Amino acid sequence: MYLFFIPGKGRWVKGCFTKHNLYVMSCTIVLCFSLSYFWNMSNGTWQNTPVKMYNTMRMTYKNPELLKPPRNDVLMVTPWLAPIIWDGTYNLEILNEQFRQRNVTTGLAVFAIKKYVVFLKKFLETAEMYFMVGHKVNYYIFTDRPQDVPEVALREGRKVVVLQIQNYSRWQEICLRRMEVMNHFSQQLFINEVSYLVSADIDMRFNDEVGVEILSDLFGTIHPGFYAAERRSFTYERRPASQAYVPHDEGDFYYAGAFFGGTVKEIYKLTKKCHEGIMMDKKNGIEAVWQEESHLNKYFIYHKPTKVLSPEYVWDDNLGRPNILRKRRFLAVPKNHAAIRNK
Ligand code: 5GW
Ligand code: MN
Numbered sequence: 001m002y003l004f005f006i007p008g009k010g011r012w013v014k015g016c017f018t019k020h021n022l023y024v025m026s027c028t029i030v031l032c033f034s035l036s037y038f039w040n041m042s043n044g045t046w047q048n049t050p051v052k053m054y055n056t057m058r059m060t061y062k063n064p065e066l067l068k069p070p071r072n073d074v075l076m077v078t079p080w081l082a083p084i085i086w087d088g089t090y091n092l093e094i095l096n097e098q099f100r101q102r103n104v105t106t107g108l109a110v111f112a113i114k115k116y117v118v119f120l121k122k123f124l125e126t127a128e129m130y131f132m133v134g135h136k137v138n139y140y141i142f143t144d145r146p147q148d149v150p151e152v153a154l155r156e157g158r159k160v161v162v163l164q165i166q167n168y169s170r171w172q173e174i175c176l177r178r179m180e181v182m183n184h185f186s187q188q189l190f191i192n193e194v195s196y197l198v199s200a201d202i203d204m205r206f207n208d209e210v211g212v213e214i215l216s217d218l219f220g221t222i223h224p225g226f227y228a229a230e231r232r233s234f235t236y237e238r239r240p241a242s243q244a245y246v247p248h249d250e251g252d253f254y255y256a257g258a259f260f261g262g263t264v265k266e267i268y269k270l271t272k273k274c275h276e277g278i279m280m281d282k283k284n285g286i287e288a289v290w291q292e293e294s295h296l297n298k299y300f301i302y303h304k305p306t307k308v309l310s311p312e313y314v315w316d317d318n319l320g321r322p323n324i325l326r327k328r329r330f331l332a333v334p335k336n337h338a339a340i341r342n343k
Contacts, residue, residue, distance in 0.1 A: 076089055078252065078304070078308055079252070080304045082216075082304060082305055082306050082307055082308050083307055083308070084222075084307075084308045084309075084310055085213055085214060085307055085308070085309050085310055085312075085313070086310040086312060086326070087312060087326040087327045088326065090213045092209075092211055092212075092213060095211070095212050095213055096134060096135075096211070096212060098212075099135060099212040099215065100134070100135070102195075103136070104135060104136070104195045104196065104212070104215070105135075105136040105137070105138060105193065105194045105195060106132050106135060106136070106137050106138075106194060106195070106196045106197075106198060106212075106215065107137075107138045107139075107140055107190050107193065107194035107196065107197040107198065107264075108127065108131065108137060108138070108139050108140065108197075108198050108200060109140040109142070109182060109185075109190075109197060109198065109199050109200070110123065110139070110140070110141055110142070110199075110200050110201070110202045111142045111143070111174070111178055111181075111202060112141060112142070112143045112145075112148075112149070112202045113142075113143060113144050113165075113167055113168075113174050114144065114145070114167060114174075115339075115340050116202050116203065116340070117143060117145050117148040117149065118340070119202045119203050119204075119333060120141065120148075120149055120150055120202065121150045121152065122205050122333065123202055123204060123205060123206075124139065124150070124152040124160070125152055126205040126206035126207065127139070127206050128152065128153070128154060128155060128158070129206060130206035130207070130208060130209050130210055130329070131206055131210050131211075132210070132211055132212065133155075133209070133211065135157070135211075135212060136157040136158065137157070137158045137159075138158070138159055138160075138161055138193055138194055139158070139159070139160045139161065140161050140163060140185070140189075140190070141160060141161070141162050141163065142163050142165050142178075142181055143162065143163075143164065143165070144164065144165060144166060144167040146162045146164050149162050161189075163185070163189075165181055172287060172291050175257075175291040175292050175293075176278050176287075176291050176292050178199070178292055179271045179274040179275040179278060179292050179295065180271070180275045180278075182197075182199060182267065182271045183268060183271035183272050183275050186264050186267055186268040186271060187268060190264045190267070191264045191265075191268070194264060195263065195264070196215050196261060196262065196263055196264070197261055197262065197263075197264050197267045198214075198259070198260075198261035199259070199260055199261060199267070200258060200259050200330075201257070201258035201259070201332075203332065203333050203335055203340075204258065204314075204330055204331060204332055204333060205330075205331055205333055206329065206330055206331075207328050207329060207330065207331045208312075208327040208328060208329040209327070209329065210313065210329050210330060214261070214307065214309055214313065215261075215307075216262065216305070216306040216307035217262050217263050217266050217306045218262035218263075218266040218270070218303065218304075218305045218306050218307075219260060219261055219262055219305050219306065219307040219308065219309060220253070220255040220256075220260045220296070220300050220305045220308060220309070221255060221256045221258070221259040221260060221308075221309040221310075221311070221313045221314045222253045222254070222255065222256070222308060222309065222310060222311050222314075223253075223254045223255060223256040223311070223314065224256070224311040224314055224315050224316050224319055225254075225316075225319065226253070226254035227253075227310070227311045229254065231248075231251055232248055234246075234251055234253075234254040234297075235254065235289065235290060236251060236254070236294065236297055236298070237288040237289050237290070237294040237297075237298070238289075239286065239289075241284060241286050242277075242281050242284075242286050242287075242288050242294070243276075243277030243278075243280045243281050243288075243295070243298070244277055244281070244288040244294035244295045244297070244298045245298070246297065246298055246301060250301055251297070251301055252300075252301065252304075253300075253308065254297060255293075255296060255297050255300050255305075256293070256314040257290070257291075257292055257293030257296055258314050258330075258332075259309070259313055259314045259330060260296065260305075262305075262306075269303075270296075270299055270303070273295075273299055274292060274295040274296060274299055277295045277298070278292065278295060311325070312325060312326070312327045312328065312329050312330075313329055313330050314330055314332075315328040315329070315330065315331050315332070316331065316332040317331060317332070318332075318334075
């Protein structure tokens with residue numbers, strides 16, 4: 001007759017367990033929850049990095065979920081609680097005030113080796129229109145052709161520093177050596193002149209505001225080609241022989257090598273680690289699939305950025321203009337690969 005247990009009438013719980021049993025069971029449950037709580041909390045504390053992270057990332061991965069179009073005034077964060085910067089997720093007035101009070105100078109480091117000097121003019125002109133307007137900026141231009149650096153009118157508190165470096169015959173080497181050069185100059189120059197350093201590709205132009213909302217201890221930009229992609233299709237280095245190797249069950253975002261930055265101290269650490277990986281690869285006769293970008297992506301998995309920039313900060317119009325993009329702030333300049341590369 002009694003197919004279902006009816007609360008109140010049956011003697012399901014009380015009948016099966018004594019009072020003592022129930023007492024022991026509830027104590028055990030409470031103990032388990034407390035232990036797992038403390039275990040979770042302690043996980044972040046052993047990390048020797050200012051960037052707090054949760055080591056449970058492998059389990060909690062939900063990348064495309066994070067990237068729903070932003071709504072006004074909605075703060076979007078990564079699972080380790082770094083803000084994801086889209087238009088409308090920050091108050092620039094307040095931030096400008098804060099950074100003005102600290103009298104912050106930002107360094108913008110770019111490489112223009114061989115024919116890539118042709119990109120300098122547009123890059124600098126548009127940076128003067130949109131990059132850190134109202135703040136102090138030092139442009140650091142690494143080039144083998146200092147005489148080809150154009151004169152561009154600069155606003156007050158901004159200057160260009162030309163740094164001559166050697167040319168490398170292989171283009172892969174030019175890209176890879178950026179880490180070594182930036183590491184060297186972080187220690188020798190940037191540390192004395194700027195608070196934050198931003199590294200950018202030169203084959204780009206600014207097209208909308210890029211301001212102090214990007215500044216943080218360590219920040220990276222979601223690569224425009226992969227913001228909606230699944231983790232398994234990220235183009236990390238997949239060969240275990242490389243120092244940039246990332247297994248299929250790790251990684252949060254695929255970051256662009258074309259725009260990243262942080263405090264000089266953090267950039268020093270980042271470029272040091274990446275350069276060491278690159279040198280070790282060279283010794284072992286292997287080169288990561290996307291050169292320095294692969295090493296950067298590996299680094300960001302174990303040193304989580306404190307801010308993540310949306311693809312507004314590195315866009316390529318070849319990818320169209322999806323609705324989620326309200327601003328295209330930093331755009332790839334189309335290049336004729338055959339003509340521009342080498343020679
Ligand atoms: C040349 C041939 C192939 C690839 C790169 C180069 C190259 C890169 C060069 O001849 N000179 C140079 O200064 N670069 C620097 O490396 C530029 O700052 C450039 O923005 C950066 C990355 O190379 P890109 O922009 O050609 O790479 P993608 O992935 O944006 O096409
Ligand atoms: Mn580029």
